[in-house]
Amino acid sequence: MAFVNENYLKLPGSYLFSEIARRVNQFKKENPDADIIRLGIGDVTRPLPPAVVEAMKKAVEEMGSQETFRGYGPEQGYEFLIEKIIDNDFKPRGIELSVDEVFVSDGAKSDTANFQEIFGLDNILAVSDPVYPVYVDSNVMAGRTGMVNARGQFEKIIYLPCTEENGMKPPLPGVRADMIYLCFPNNPTGMTISREELKKWVDYARENRSVILFDAAYEAYIREEGVPHSIFEIEGAREVAVEFRSFSKTAGFTGARCAYTIVPKEVKAYDSSGSAHSLNPLWLRRQTTKFNGVSYPVQAAAAAVFSAEGKKQVRETIDYYMENAGIIRNGLEEAGYRVFGGINAPYIWLKTPGSMKSWDFFDKLMREVNVIGAPGAGFGAHGEGYFRLTAFATRANTEKAIERIRTGL
Ligand code: PLP
Numbered sequence: 001m002a003f004v005n006e007n008y009l010k011l012p013g014s015y016l017f018s019e020i021a022r023r024v025n026q027f028k029k030e031n032p033d034a035d036i037i038r039l040g041i042g043d044v045t046r047p048l049p050p051a052v053v054e055a056m057k058k059a060v061e062e063m064g065s066q067e068t069f070r071g072y073g074p075e076q077g078y079e080f081l082i083e084k085i086i087d088n089d090f091k092p093r094g095i096e097l098s099v100d101e102v103f104v105s106d107g108a109k110s111d112t113a114n115f116q117e118i119f120g121l122d123n124i125l126a127v128s129d130p131v132y133p134v135y136v137d138s139n140v141m142a143g144r145t146g147m148v149n150a151r152g153q154f155e156k157i158i159y160l161p162c163t164e165e166n167g168m169k170p171p172l173p174g175v176r177a178d179m180i181y182l183c184f185p186n187n188p189t190g191m192t193i194s195r196e197e198l199k200k201w202v203d204y205a206r207e208n209r210s211v212i213l214f215d216a217a218y219e220a221y222i223r224e225e226g227v228p229h230s231i232f233e234i235e236g237a238r239e240v241a242v243e244f245r246s247f248s249k250t251a252g253f254t255g256a257r258c259a260y261t262i263v264p265k266e267v268k269a270y271d272s273s274g275s276a277h278s279l280n281p282l283w284l285r286r287q288t289t290k291f292n293g294v295s296y297p298v299q300a301a302a303a304a305v306f307s308a309e310g311k312k313q314v315r316e317t318i319d320y321y322m323e324n325a326g327i328i329r330n331g332l333e334e335a336g337y338r339v340f341g342g343i344n345a346p347y348i349w350l351k352t353p354g355s356m357k358s359w360d361f362f363d364k365l366m367r368e369v370n371v372i373g374a375p376g377a378g379f380g381a382h383g384e385g386y387f388r389l390t391a392f393a394t395r396a397n398t399e400k401a402i403e404r405i406r407t408g409l
Contacts, residue, residue: 007143012152016133016378017041020362027366037401039328039389040372042187042347046320048252048301049313055304056256059297073293076284077104077260081299084306085260089245095232101264101280103287104302106294108217108246108259112181113138114290115213115242115261118282119179119269126158126177128170130188130379130386132215135181151381161382162189168340168349169193172204180205182231183215185222188379188388189349190325190341192227198234205240211267211279212241217259220250220318222344230262238264242279249346249392251305251314258294258302321346324398325391331402332389335409346391349376353409355385362387369404 014022020040028034048056062068076082082102090097105111113134116125121144127135136157139145146155153159158177160170168191170182182201184193205212214231222229231241243262247253263283268276294302304310329342338351352361358375365371365387374390376383391398 005141005143007141010140010145010147010154011137012148015137016374019378020372020374023362023366024372034370036366036370036372037393037397037404038372039393039398039401040374042249042390042392043254044249044252044321044392045394046252046317048256049305049310049317051304051307051310051313052251052301055307055310056297056301059300063296070296073296073299075288075291075293076100077102077294078296078299081303082260084303085245088306088311090230090232090262093229093233095230097232097262097264100284101262103261103263103283104294104299105259105261105287105291106257107248108215108244108261109134111244111259111261112213112215114286115244115283116142116144116179118279118286119144119211123178124156124158124176125179125181126160126170126173127181128183128186129153129159129161129381130376130383131159131181132183132187133379135213135215139179152377153381159380159382162186162191163382164338164351167191169197172200176208176210178208178210180210180212181215182212183217184228185218185345186341186347187218187345188347188374188376188383190343190345190347191349192222192224192344194226195228195234198228198231202231202234202237202240206236209268209270210240211269212237214241214243216243217246218249218345218347219245220314221322221346223322224344227344232262232264239266239268242267247302247305250318251302251310252317253298253302256298256301258298320395321391324393324395327395327398328389328391328402331406335406342391348389348391350387350389352376352385352387358384358387364409365405369401369408371401371404 162168168189231237246259263280265280267279325342328348340349342348358377362375374388376386
């Protein structure tokens with residue numbers, strides 16, 4: 001008899017975006033002519049930049065020729081890409097990294113979900129509430145949590161409420177947390193953290209010998225001066241932090257798949273006798289066992305993001321989405337909504353009118369103006385009463401959606 005991993009049975013039935021899709025499909029069946037605009041799921045709409053496409057094509061040609069064919073590459077990524085990542089994303093911010101501290105992967109989703117594997121099951125984790133659901137669900141699957149309660153919160157997870165009162169910034173945990181997931185710019189709230197605030201987290205982690213799992217998937221959207229782009233800008237972070245980055249939202253790689261994770265050699269976790277172990281060789285061991293690298297054409301394409309044309313084209317794409325964010329933010333504010341995010345992130349987090357439940361607001365928006373968003377409750381108990389819109393639609397659809405919300409609700 002085969003036994004199931006019972007930790008999977010602790011997870012609530014449907015992932016947020018499957019439930020959204022179910023409701024939209026049902027609505028479409030009943031209203032086949034409805035002109036639905038999707039500002040819900042966080043996928044991009046702009047194509048890959050031309051410099052990236054050229055590099056990918058060239059790499060595919062190389063793969064088709066005897067002299068330049070490549071088989072398995074290094075599991076942790078080709079050096080030609082890693083060096084560009086270090087030189088462009090970190091050196092200019094005064095961050096020194098060595099080549100073996102960067103691990104190229106097929107996505108920040110897989111990395112943020114898989115990284116917990118190298119930690120013991122007795123660690124207590126802390127997450128923001130609302131939260132990108134992958135951090136929680138991957139730890140539930142691993143067996144690091146207890147059961148879920150009626151509010152959707154799991155035993156043995158410390159939830160750090162992000163509220164209007166604390167400016168949507170997770171408060172430091174009052175008790176010891178061993179693994180701390182932070183995401184800035186934040187999905188779903190679109191909010192950022194200052195250097196001073198991030199320093200408090202690094203200090204907390206150093207005092208408690210915790211590890212911060214810092215998700216910077218939206219770093220490229222930061223517009224304001226003074227907002228840290230990397231946790232390694234903070235003194236001492238190399239001892240206590242790992243950082244996840246992605247080409248998905250930066251350069252349109254949601255379908256092409258490429259990301260990377262920084263694991264400094266100083267970051268450590270401890271065994272039961274109290275001896276310290278560097279996480280870097282453990283992650284290398286994990287990746288070389290379970291992952292065979294990102295395809296050569298995709299890594300060649302990712303390297304082109306850092307060429308002069310690539311940088312310019314990526315900037316144009318991000319500017320386009322951030323103009324959408326401005327249209328959403330301003331339009332909603334003019335219509336009297338209380339709005340967060342959308343300044344350094346492609347997400348806009350709005351308070352539902354009259355404290356309406358977020359799924360009720362979802363249905364209202366879908367039925368009355370045919371606009372799809374993401375209900376805040378899907379991101380955690382403290383997301384209830386809020387709603388997320390994304391800036392990733394086309395300009396025309398973004399403008400149309402906001403006009404409908406302004407005039408039709
Ligand atoms: N981290 C956050 C906070 C995200 O919002 C997303 C995607 O929506 C990811 C990671 C996943 O990115 P990737 O496409 O690289 O897997």
